[in-house]
Amino acid sequence: GYPERRGHAGPGHDPALRDLGSGTGGSEVPSLEEYEDLCSLSTLTEDTILAALRQRFYKHNIYTYASGILVAINPFKFLPIYNPKYVKMYNNQPLGKLSPHIFAVADVAYHTMLKKQENQCVVISGESGSGKTQSTNFLIHCLTALSQKGRSSGVERTILGAGPVLEVRG
Numbered sequence: 001g002y003p004e005r006r007g008h009a010g011p012g013h014d015p016a017l018r019d020l021g022s023g024t025g026g027s028e029v030p031s032l033e034e035y036e037d038l039c040s041l042s043t044l045t046e047d048t049i050l051a052a053l054r055q056r057f058y059k060h061n062i063y064t065y066a067s068g069i070l071v072a073i074n075p076f077k078f079l080p081i082y083n084p085k086y087v088k089m090y091n092n093q094p095l096g097k098l099s100p101h102i103f104a105v106a107d108v109a110y111h112t113m114l115k116k117q118e119n120q121c122v123v124i125s126g127e128s129g130s131g132k133t134q135s136t137n138f139l140i141h142c143l144t145a146l147s148q149k150g151r152s153s154g155v156e157r158t159i160l161g162a163g164p165v166l167e168v169r170g
């Protein structure tokens with residue numbers, strides 16, 4: 001499990017990341033039924049999983065963990081959760097300590113690579129239009145931001161530029 005996993009998240013946790021982009025100004029009381037990790041659900045059925053994801057999505061929390069897997073629901077609109085502040089916030093944090101986020105996955109892959117000196121792999125799957133390319137871009141953005149070299153060498157632009165070519169080639 002996660003070293004500092006919160007599991008069932010109640011009100012008052014991690015105020016910096018609660019209900020991002022919901023426009024409620026934080027005045028809305030978070031529901032006790034809001035789970036950041038689907039493994040914390042007491043009853044695990046398709047219905048309870050979808051209900052938990054739906055409830056989070058309505059509050060603009062598009063990311064939810066299923067243990068070490070990140071479930072992302074395409075919001076089809078801009079959410080202000082990808083700026084450098086968030087790269088910094090997730091830097092060197094154990095998975096599950098902060099709210100679920102694609103930057104948390106990137107950060108864990110990056111730091112595990114450094115620690116173990118082994119290549120890491122992030123598998124992104126989903127149906128067409130679900131946000132795989134966008135998620136890949138966010139991952140690369142975070143990885144290059146975490147790497148000092150990435151910032152000066154323009155490697156993010158180079159990798160992102162290669163994406164469409166690779167997609168065309170299947």
Ligand SMILES: Nc1ncnc2c1ncn2[C@@H]1O[C@H](COP(=O)(O)OP(=O)(O)OP(=O)(O)O)[C@@H](O)[C@H]1O
Pocket residue numbers: 074075076077078079126127128129130131132133134135
């Ligand atoms: N996290 C996100 N925030 C905002 N918009 C998003 C996000 N993820 C996806 N989108 C929107 O959804 C659209 C489709 O996403 P994307 O192209 O990443 O899907 P895909 O899974 O790669 O699709 P395909 O398999 O057809 O290539 C994007 O152009 C973008 O407008």
